[in-house]
Amino acid sequence: MIGSKILYGLQVTAIGLVVVFMGLAILIGFITLMAQVFKAIDGKKAARLKAEEAAKAAAAAAAAKAAPAPAPVAEPEPVVEEVDDAQLIAVIAAAIAAYTDGNKQLVVRKVRRVSGWNRASRAEQVYRF
Numbered sequence: 800m801i802g803s804k805i806l807y808g809l810q811v812t813a814i815g816l817v818v819v820f821m822g823l824a825i826l827i828g829f830i831t832l833m834a835q836v837f838k839a840i841d842g843k844k845a846a847r848l849k850a851e852e853a854a855k856a857a858a859a860a861a862a863a864k865a866a867p868a869p870a871p872v873a874e875p876e877p878v879v880e881e882v883d884d885a886q887l888i889a890v891i892a893a894a895i896a897a898y899t900d901g902n903k904q905l906v907v908r909k910v911r912r913v914s915g916w917n918r919a920s921r922a923e924q925v926y927r928f
Contacts, residue, residue: 884910 892907899905 888907888910891910892905896905
């Protein structure tokens with residue numbers, strides 16, 4: 800009686816192991832097949848891109864031979880507008896004073912730039928729900 804139950808348990812265990820490993824083998828086969836298909840697709844795309852680049856290079860070389868080289872054009876340097884920090888602080892202080900009560904004295908001790916990412920993360924934490 801006990802021997803037949805142990806034998807039955809071993810049979811169930813063996814069948815379970817066979818089913819699991821066959822499933823894993825099938826899964827590995829599908830993954831390998833998909834990898835080969837994607838490699839073939841990528842190879843075709845790479846070959847097409849190489850052909851397009853070669854055609855563009857040939858067209859550019861033909862155009863360079865046909866037309867004389869243009870004279871180099873000097874590009875003007877971009878104008879950088881400097882901001883006066885004192886003026887910026889005064890504008891910020893005036894805006895804060897206009898927004899709050901005018902009876903309180905306002906002193907700006909430190910002004911630092913805060914990026915939009917910091918503001919967004921703070922808003923996410925404060926207004927989460």
